[in-house]
Amino acid sequence: RDHARGSQVFAMRERPLDLEGYLAGRMISTPLRLYDYCLESDGAAAVVLTRADDARALRDDPVWLLAAHQCLFAHSEPISIYPDDVLARSVPGNVEKLYADARVSPADVSFAQFYDATSFMVVSDLETYGFAARGQAWRRVLDEGTGPDASLPVNTHGGHLSEGYIHGMNHI
Numbered sequence: 001r002d003h004a005r006g007s008q009v010f011a012m013r014e015r016p017l018d019l020e021g022y023l024a025g026r027m028i029s030t031p032l033r034l035y036d037y038c039l040e041s042d043g044a045a046a047v048v049l050t051r052a053d054d055a056r057a058l059r060d061d062p063v064w065l066l067a068a069h070q071c072l073f074a075h076s077e078p079i080s081i082y083p084d085d086v087l088a089r090s091v092p093g094n095v096e097k098l099y100a101d102a103r104v105s106p107a108d109v110s111f112a113q114f115y116d117a118t119s120f121m122v123v124s125d126l127e128t129y130g131f132a133a134r135g136q137a138w139r140r141v142l143d144e145g146t147g148p149d150a151s152l153p154v155n156t157h158g159g160h161l162s163e164g165y166i167h168g169m170n171h172i
Helices: 019-025 052-058 096-102 120-128 136-144
Strands: 027-029
Touching: 120 136
Parallel strands: none
Antiparallel strands: none
């Protein structure tokens, strides 16, 4: 929640959450408590894409889309849930292809906006996308944090857990 305290669209800006408050949240499904789940929100969003030459003509600092991928596990919805391995957040080879197509590596990434319908997804994605070794993301979070001053700021807008849940669009 602290990541986006200054935002006027931040749904939980008036409701800080400390460790004591988090632990007071009711257990939903062990080990996840109330505050480990995204907010139920209403809203709409759109992403407008254009060709590179048009983007340059529209503004001096366009955002470049280098690559995009989507994957499905068998018997899954259009997001990566229901894998055989609950720690896997992407179909094997998909993340490597994404980095290759974008011509970047995890070392080139300066911040991450992870889909966070649950808090666990952020920790899992740190591993899936190569920012932490498998089984070690928790250590990275404790040692380095995820806030604006961390080596890899994560969900700096508050994410689905605190800003609002517009099905990933508010991350963009």
